[in-house]
Amino acid sequence: MELGSAFKLPVEATKKVIRVAKALLEPKATEIWWDKEIRREYHYRGKHVIKAELCIGCSLCARACPVNCIEMVPTGVKKPRAVPKVRANECIFCGLCEDACPVKPEKAIKLTDTYTMYVEPGTWDNLAKFVFEPENLQEAIEKAKKMEEMIERKKQEALKKKQKAEKQKKGEE
Amino acid sequence: MDSIAQAGFTFVLEEKKEISGEDLGLLQEKLLQLNWGVQHPASGPMRLKVWVDGDEVVKVDPDIGYVLRLLEKLVEYRTWINAIVNVERACFMDNFGTMTGYSIAAEKIAGVEVPKKADYMRTILCEGGRIVSHLVGLGSFVGVLGVHTAMQWALIAREKFLDAFELYSGQRIATASIIPGGVRFEPTGKFIEKMTKAIDFLEKEFFPRYEEVFLDNPTLKLRTKGVGVVPKEKAIELGLAGPPLRASGVTSDIRKDYPYAAYGELDFNVVTREEGDAYARYCVIFEELKESAKIIRQAIEGFPEGEYRTKFPVKVPPGEAYVNVEWARGCFGFHLISDGGTGPYRLKMGAPSFANLWAIPEMMKGIKLADVPVIFASLYMCHGDIDR
Numbered sequence: 001m002e003l004g005s006a007f008k009l010p011v012e013a014t015k016k017v018i019r020v021a022k023a024l025l026e027p028k029a030t031e032i033w034w035d036k037e038i039r040r041e042y043h044y045r046g047k048h049v050i051k052a053e054l055c056i057g058c059s060l061c062a063r064a065c066p067v068n069c070i071e072m073v074p075t076g077v078k079k080p081r082a083v084p085k086v087r088a089n090e091c092i093f094c095g096l097c098e099d100a101c102p103v104k105p106e107k108a109i110k111l112t113d114t115y116t117m118y119v120e121p122g123t124w125d126n127l128a129k130f131v132f133e134p135e136n137l138q139e140a141i142e143k144a145k146k147m148e149e150m151i152e153r154k155k156q157e158a159l160k161k162k163q164k165a166e167k168q169k170k171g172e173e
Numbered sequence: 174m175d176s177i178a179q180a181g182f183t184f185v186l187e188e189k190k191e192i193s194g195e196d197l198g199l200l201q202e203k204l205l206q207l208n209w210g211v212q213h214p215a216s217g218p219m220r221l222k223v224w225v226d227g228d229e230v231v232k233v234d235p236d237i238g239y240v241l242r243l244l245e246k247l248v249e250y251r252t253w254i255n256a257i258v259n260v261e262r263a264c265f266m267d268n269f270g271t272m273t274g275y276s277i278a279a280e281k282i283a284g285v286e287v288p289k290k291a292d293y294m295r296t297i298l299c300e301g302g303r304i305v306s307h308l309v310g311l312g313s314f315v316g317v318l319g320v321h322t323a324m325q326w327a328l329i330a331r332e333k334f335l336d337a338f339e340l341y342s343g344q345r346i347a348t349a350s351i352i353p354g355g356v357r358f359e360p361t362g363k364f365i366e367k368m369t370k371a372i373d374f375l376e377k378e379f380f381p382r383y384e385e386v387f388l389d390n391p392t393l394k395l396r397t398k399g400v401g402v403v404p405k406e407k408a409i410e411l412g413l414a415g416p417p418l419r420a421s422g423v424t425s426d427i428r429k430d431y432p433y434a435a436y437g438e439l440d441f442n443v444v445t446r447e448e449g450d451a452y453a454r455y456c457v458i459f460e461e462l463k464e465s466a467k468i469i470r471q472a473i474e475g476f477p478e479g480e481y482r483t484k485f486p487v488k489v490p491p492g493e494a495y496v497n498v499e500w501a502r503g504c505f506g507f508h509l510i511s512d513g514g515t516g517p518y519r520l521k522m523g524a525p526s527f528a529n530l531w532a533i534p535e536m537m538k539g540i541k542l543a544d545v546p547v548i549f550a551s552l553y554m555c556h557g558d559i560d561r
Contacts, residue, residue: 045343066255094258094349099357111343 045093047114048086048132052140054108057081061109064100067092075137077144084109086132088117204231207542211239215317215546217556221533225542233537233545235530241560248520253279253489254352256517263522264555265346266309267302267501269295272351274498275520277433278509279353279485281494288480289435291355296435296472297368298341298351299498300465304375305334306501307458307465310553314455315387317550318396323387330379333371340364354485365473372466380463388459397452401536401548404449411532414525415503416457417552421449427499439471451551458553488515502526502555522561526554 057080062070069090072082084097093111101107119126134140210220218239224232247259260275261268273295280287308331312324335345341364342348342357350357387393403413408421418425426443428436444460446453491513497506503525512518529552536548 043343044339064252064255066251066258092258092347093344094255094347095343095357096255096258096349 043111044113044115045095045111047112047117048088048091048097049110049112050084050086050132050134051106051108051110052080052083052134052137053143054103054106055080055083055134056103056108057083058102059084060100060102061097064096066094066096070097075141075144077141078148079144083134083137085134087128088130088132089127209545210236213546215313215550219556219559221545221549223537223542223545228541228543230537230540230542230545233534235533237530237556237559239560240556242557244561245520245522248517250516252516253283253485253487254354256520257352258347258349260520260522261347261349262557263524263561264306264502264526264557266306266555267299268346268348269298269302269351270498270500270505271522272349273299273434274496274500274505274507275509276351276353277498278494278496278507279489279517281496282492282509282511283353283486283489285354285483285485287355288483289477290360290479290481291483292435293472293476294356294360294481295351296439297360297469298338298348298356299434300469300472301334301338301368303465303501304462304469305331307462310458310501311383311387311455311462314458314550314553315393317546318393323383326379326383330371330375333374334368337364337367337371340367352482352485355480355482357482359481360476365476368469369473372469375462375466383459388456394452397455397547397551398448398450400451400544401540401551402448402450403532403536407535408449411535412528413532414528415500415553416461417454417529417532418503419444420446420453420457422447425504427497427504431497433496433498435472436468438475439468441468441471451547454551454553488513500525502553502558503528524558524561526556526558529554530559 052075057072057075059072059082061084062068062072067090069087071085071087073085074082086097095111097109098107098111101109117130119130204224204226207223207225208220209223210216211218220236220239222234222236223230242262244259244263248256251259257272257275261272263271276295308327309324312327315321315323338348338350339345341360342350403411403417403421405422408418408423413421422445424443424445427433428441429443441464444457444464446457489511491511493508493510495506495508497504499505504523505525506521506523508519508521508523509517510519533549533552537545540548
């Protein structure tokens with residue numbers, strides 16, 4: 001009896017020590033979630049991503065929007081003629097603009113998993129300035145300009161060739 | 174007298190009342206008008222003007238319009254497809270029912286036939302919406318009586334369904350997922366898996382526990398049995414709708430009477446009770462949860478393959494359509510008119526909660542003031558649907 005009781009005490013004490021040590025070292029019951037990236041399994045209707053290189057400027061997304069929060073901003077280039085700009089303050093994140101986009105296979109306007117959207121301080125002026133604009137718009141415009149120049153150069157070359165051919169034909173005659 | 178009037182009470186002069194030859198003073202002589210609502214925890218955004226004589230309710234007059242959003246007018250400025258964002262906001266609890274009704278009406282005018290897969294998907298979503306709505310209805314009914322545990326349990330079960338909706342459409346509450354011509358997103362295996370998990374939780378964990386604690390509860394029975402009794406004939410005369418009508422013994426269910434979507438091919442019962450009191454209404458809501466879970470299981474088993482969406486025309490020929498759907502709170506009517514344009518010319522929504530609301534003045538005559546919240550909560554109304 002005495003031996004058994006003498007053994008029991010330290011066993012219980014060590015158990016307690018282990019439990020306390022575990023509680024100190026292991027993570028608590030409440031997890032810190034805000035620095036973990038929440039991965040959506042299928043898709044989530046969050047912040048818009050607009051790709052200016054893919055956009056063809058058809059303005060179907062602006063027409064499909066139920067709250068008229070998409071504005072078509074003219075670029076000054078022929079293609080795309082204009083690109084969408086989403087006023088995020090008025091957007092209801094229904095995703096109908098994404099459905100309406102005719103670009104295939106990747107859509108030019110897309111709702112992404114990004115859900116952390118905040119304006120600080122949340123005054124009316126700041127909220128009115130809170131917009132989703134197309135990514136790399138300037139690069140896309142420059143690219144489009146270069147393309148236009150290329151096309152024009154080719155056109156002129158073709159014209160010159162035609163004229164030369166006509167001159168040659170006239171000369172032969 | 175002045176100070177009381179400033180505090181929000183108004184006194185209405187009545188005939189002098191004498192009880193056993195004694196004049197009992199100011200309160201007995203005059204009726205007191207109380208504002209039950211707007212700030213009352215059980216009322217939501219609406220007000221009931223309650224005239225009381227001591228503890229007895231003499232007259233009730235509902236005052237609505239606090240959440241009027243002109244949804245019917247806003248629909249006139251939309252195209253055929255993006256009008257769903259206004260229709261679904263009739264009530265955020267069960268948004269699938271309203272979207273289904275509008276879509277069926279639009280398809281009727283345009284003459285578009287929906288693929289079978291979309292019909293089954295609509296059925297699953299509608300029943301999911303009904304479960305989500307009924308769970309909050311159950312929780313808030315017990316919450317009005319003063320116990321908030323039921324609401325917490327119901328919200329735990331509701332969360333699983335909302336997760337499934339998020340997986341399907343990308344949003345938890347304003348899903349905007351049913352459009353004229355089918356459903357917007359492809360129903361994936363993951364969604365069906367998550368939906369089955371949610372129903373499993375509902376059937377194995379929620380029902381037995383809830384039934385034991387909050388349905389067979391002697392205190393709850395004492396408080397709600399025999400309160401706000403509506404007999405069968407009176408329920409029809411008052412024009413009740415949904416669970417309150419079925420609790421009075423009227424077997425009325427649009428899903429059974431005029432089947433839409435895939436309800437014609439599925440097997441389910443219409444839940445009715447004979448008593449017609451607050452407890453019967455509460456029981457009908459609970460039993461309907463079980464039926465909804467049954468319907469979803471059947472629909473998942475018989476899920477067909479094929480297209481989930483057909484093309485809906487941009488311009489719809491002129492015409493009219495009237496469609497009734499069984500929404501969570503009763504029969505929801507849609508009268509849709511087209512003038513050949515790119516959007517609806519006019520949409521009139523007939524809401525069940527509005528019908529239930531105007532039964533209140535008749536039902537609350539001669540009851541005690543403490544029974545007002547019990548009857549109000551048992552009628553299972555939604556304020557967004559009353560005001561639209």
